[in-house]
Amino acid sequence: MTLLGYLALGIVAGVLGSLLGLGGGVLIVPGLTLLFGLPIKTAIATSVVAVVTNSLAGSVVYIRNGFTHIKLAMILEITTTLGALAGGLIAVWVSGRWLYGLFALVAVYMVYAMRRPPAAETADDPDGTLPATFTDPATGREVHYGVHHLGTGMAASTVAGVLSSLLGVGGGIIKVPIMSQVMGVPIKAATATSTFMIGITTATAAMVYYGGGLVVPALAIPVALGAVVGAQVGSRLGARIRSKALRTLFQVFLLFIAAQMAWRALGL
Numbered sequence: 001m002t003l004l005g006y007l008a009l010g011i012v013a014g015v016l017g018s019l020l021g022l023g024g025g026v027l028i029v030p031g032l033t034l035l036f037g038l039p040i041k042t043a044i045a046t047s048v049v050a051v052v053t054n055s056l057a058g059s060v061v062y063i064r065n066g067f068t069h070i071k072l073a074m075i076l077e078i079t080t081t082l083g084a085l086a087g088g089l090i091a092v093w094v095s096g097r098w099l100y101g102l103f104a105l106v107a108v109y110m111v112y113a114m115r116r117p118p119a120a121e122t123a124d125d126p127d128g129t130l131p132a133t134f135t136d137p138a139t140g141r142e143v144h145y146g147v148h149h150l151g152t153g154m155a156a157s158t159v160a161g162v163l164s165s166l167l168g169v170g171g172g173i174i175k176v177p178i179m180s181q182v183m184g185v186p187i188k189a190a191t192a193t194s195t196f197m198i199g200i201t202t203a204t205a206a207m208v209y210y211g212g213g214l215v216v217p218a219l220a221i222p223v224a225l226g227a228v229v230g231a232q233v234g235s236r237l238g239a240r241i242r243s244k245a246l247r248t249l250f251q252v253f254l255l256f257i258a259a260q261m262a263w264r265a266l267g268l
Helices: 001-022 024-033 039-066 071-090 097-112 150-167 171-184 187-211 217-239 244-265
Strands: 128-135 141-149
Touching: 001 024, 001 039, 001 187, 024 039, 024 097, 024 217, 024 244, 039 097, 039 187, 039 217, 071 128, 071 150, 071 171, 071 187, 097 150, 097 171, 097 244, 128 187, 150 171, 150 187, 150 244, 171 187
Parallel strands: none
Antiparallel strands: 128 141
């Protein structure tokens, strides 16, 4: 039953991870700690492995639909990978209780950052650098947009990289709102681009965790397999859901996770 539970958790995490561009770690970490009682560092190491597979599986569909901004992803990934390396090294020795608290704070920040839609979700905004276009299957409308505040995005990606390794969440919890709220990238493109980047970022972290002896294959394999299946479903659903519904789902989910992780941080 435990093996099936790990597989089921991976599937659910894969669906939500691809649907929201989070990589699935934001569900895997609390799921393994709160439902299965595993130590948070073991949960994070498992999550990192699953997030890599989830990202690769989900990205295939998004790239095929033209949502992913590959040039932007490659630029932001420069600083994200450096942050991921630093975060992985820190996570090996930092207190697990502090990780719970940090996880909760980041989730609350995300809810606040996503409280209202950026202009790029309601109207075309082709100005800026790295112009791109995609057709939204939910509305049939062709969306044109440009990237703003690239320097700010690169700085934020460093923080996302640290958190992706430190918390095993893939960094999407920072990248998606920064791209959509600050850089003017429509949320569907931000989600797809984040999903693509996550695989590269967490691969760096996975090597650090494996070297530290924190990866348990019997645990990581079923969760990762489930994430691959879920990612295929989530990426297809994400292409068809309207942006407002996608953003609302993102916020509700993060509030739930923040409450659960804060409870653990306080030792209650």
